[in-house]
Each structure stands twice: as structure tokens, then as C-alpha cells.
Amino acid sequence: MLIARDLRIEAGPRTLIDEASFSVQSADRIGLVGRNGAGKTTLMRTLAGQLSPAEGSVLRSGTIGYFSQEAALPELEHQDATALERWIRCSPSGAL
Numbered sequence: 001m002l003i004a005r006d007l008r009i010e011a012g013p014r015t016l017i018d019e020a021s022f023s024v025q026s027a028d029r030i031g032l033v034g035r036n037g038a039g040k041t042t043l044m045r046t047l048a049g050q051l052s053p054a055e056g057s058v059l060r061s062g063t064i065g066y067f068s069q070e071a072a073l074p075e076l077e078h079q080d081a082t083a084l085e086r087w088i089r090c091s092p093s094g095a096l
Contacts, residue, residue, distance in 0.1 A: 001025055007056035009046055016042055
């Protein structure tokens with residue numbers, strides 16, 4: 001489960017998200033859509049705990065996964081691994 005309350009996310013002097021509150025339950029399936037530079041990646045990094053919000057809070061329970069859009073994963077032994085192989089190697093349980 002993921003709960004965001006009164007979330008404000010900034011990138012430098014620019015406010016990307018302000019006063020956002022929402023929840024995502026374990027069975028929910030969601031999509032995140034927006035124009036380039038709107039803050040989608042910054043939001044995902046904040047929800048995953050990689051970044052801190054400027055204001056508000058994010059409560060997490062269970063496992064929260066974030067699969068980065070960057071293709072380079074230097075920690076992998078096999079740089080020619082398929083996307084599925086990379087997912088299995090990066091997944092804590094190795095499950096899909």
C-alpha cells in the first residue's frame with residue numbers, strides 16, 4: 001500500500017506537484033501519463049523513497065518496486081541480458 005498526503009515535489013526552483021494526496025492499494029493497477037518534463041520520473045523516485053518530497057509525506061507498506069527507465073545497469077554481470085532477465089535479477093523475490 002502507498003499513501004501520499006499533501007505532497008509537494010520540486011525540481012530546483014520549479015514546483016512539479018503541489019498538494020497532491022492519493023492512495024494505491026496492493027491490487028490497484030495505475031498508469032502515469034504526462035508530457036516530457038512534467039515530473040513523472042521525479043514522482044516515481046519520490047514514491048519509491050529515492051527522493052524526499054519538499055512537503056508532505058509518503059507512507060509505504062509492503063514492497064515498493066521502481067524499475068528505472070535508464071537502460072544502463074552496470075552492476076549486472078551480463079550487459080546483453082534481456083529485459084526479463086534484468087527484471088528477475090533485480091527483483092527481490094525473483095518473481096514476476
